[in-house]
Amino acid sequence: MSVSIRRATAADADFLVELTTHEDVEPFLSAGRATSREEILEEIERSEREPERFGRFVVEVDGRRAGVMGFRIENERSRIAHLAGLAIHPEFRGRGVSDEAARLLQRHLLFDLDYHRLQLEIYGFNERAIRHAERAGFTREGVRRKAYLRHGEWVDGVMFGLVQEDLTS
Secondary structure (H helix, E strand, O other), X not given: OXXXXXXXXXXXXXXXXXXXXXXXXXXXXXXXXXXXXXXXXXXXXXXXXXOOOEXXXXXXXXXXXXXXXXXXXXXXXOXXXXXXXXXXOHHHOOOOHHHHHHHHHHHHHHHHOOOOEEEEEEEOOOHHHHHXXXXXOOEEXXXXXXXXXXXXXXXXXEEEEEEHHHHHO
């Protein structure tokens, strides 16, 4: 099994809409994410226009679309990127695809684009994503208690970080 990532293109828009609205994926994604084809196309265009500041990536397994992930610049002076929107199609789960894709994106951001720090936040109820972040080398840094209203309930946000030294030490 070969896992790779590449920048999303307009040709990926329908796949991304289908994936992020899938009944087994949508409940775990940010409520503030792009949801329509038009919004997703806007993000893809921004990813192409500002590749060092914003990115939407397609995860592929043996050349087949399997997921999506992204980043945005959080702090330019301190070279911090915020990661978000990792979603793997249920058909590809349980094979380490998300872990390998995360490592590929980490290396791209830290070494190719020279970010110093990567950070992300996961809903506290998303235990699968929390385990993934820990397997992918992120350090749990804290919890924002009852920070988000999601599906009619206040839920925690679990914060994670990774710095260049985590991959080189």
